[in-house]
Amino acid sequence: EAGVVQSPRYKIIEKKQPVAFWCNPISGHNTLYWYRQNLGQGPELLIRYENEEAVDDSQLPKDRFSAERLKGVDSTLKIQPAELGDSAVYLCASSTSGSRQETQYFGPGTRLLVL
Amino acid sequence: TQLLEQSPQFLSIQEGENLTVYCNSSSVFSSLQWYRQEPGEGPVLLVTVVTGGEVKKLKRLTFQFGDARKDSSLHITAAQPGDTGLYLCAGALSAGNMLTFGGGTRLMVKP
Numbered sequence: 001e002a003g004v005v006q007s008p009r010y011k012i013i014e015k016k017q018p019v020a021f022w023c024n025p026i027s028g029h030n031t032l033y034w035y036r037q038n039l040g041q042g043p044e045l046l047i048r049y050e051n052e053e054a055v056d057d058s059q060l061p062k063d064r065f066s067a068e069r070l071k072g073v074d075s076t077l078k079i080q081p082a083e084l085g086d087s088a089v090y091l092c093a094s095s096t097s098g099s100r101q102e103t104q105y106f107g108p109g110t111r112l113l114v115l
Numbered sequence: 116t117q118l119l120e121q122s123p124q125f126l127s128i129q130e131g132e133n134l135t136v137y138c139n140s141s142s143v144f145s146s147l148q149w150y151r152q153e154p155g156e157g158p159v160l161l162v163t164v165v166t167g168g169e170v171k172k173l174k175r176l177t178f179q180f181g182d183a184r185k186d187s188s189l190h191i192t193a194a195q196p197g198d199t200g201l202y203l204c205a206g207a208l209s210a211g212n213m214l215t216f217g218g219g220t221r222l223m224v225k226p
C-alpha cells in the first residue's frame with residue numbers, strides 16, 4: 001500500500017514569492033492534516049480536513065496561508081506571499097477518520113527555504 | 116511554553132547503554148503517542164497509550180503512561196545505532212484526534 005505522497009520534497013524561493021505544496025493521502029483515508037515543523041521542534045497542526053471540509057483551521061495564518069481539498073482526496077497548501085519565517089518542513093498526514101486513537105500516517109514532508 | 120515538554124532535548128550515548136526520555140505536561144490527556152522521526156522523513160508511530168499507569172513494550176522499548184495521564188516515559192534498553200532519531204511524544208486532549216506534539220528528543224547512538 002502506498003503511503004502519503006508529498007511534492008515537491010524541497011523548495012527554495014525568495015521572500016514575497018508564492019509557493020504551493022501538494023499532498024496525496026493514503027487511499028480511503030477521510031481525514032487529512034497539514035502540519036508545520038520548525039527546525040528542532042515538533043510538528044504543529046495548521047489545518048485538518050474531514051473529507052472536503054476544513055474542521056479545524058484555527059492555527060492557519062489566514063492572511064497568507066490557504067488550503068483546499070477538492071473532492072476530499074488530494075490537498076494543496078499555499079503560501080502567498082512567503083516570508084522568511086515560513087522556512088520549515090510542511091508535513092501532510094492522513095487517517096481513516098478523525099476519531100481518537102486513529103493512527104496518523106505522515107508523508108516525508110516538503111522542506112521550504114525562504115531566502 | 117509548550118503543552119508537552121520533552122527532556123532531554125539532546126542525548127548522545129554509546130551503543131549498549133540504556134536511556135529514558137520523558138514527556139511531561141500539566142494537562143490530562145485522553146491518549147498519548149510516541150513517534151520516531153528520521154532525517155528527511157515524517158514521524159512514524161511507535162505506540163499509543165490510553166490508560167493511566169499503562170506500560171507497553173516493543174522489543175527493547177518500554178513506554179509508560181503516568182497514573183494521572185499527564186506524563187509519559189520511553190525507556191530504551193541496550194541502545195543500538197539504528198535507534199538514532201528524533202523521538203516525539205504527542206497527546207490528544209479530547210476524544211477527537213487533534214494531536215499536540217512535544218518538542219522532541221534527538222537521540223544519537225554511537226557505535
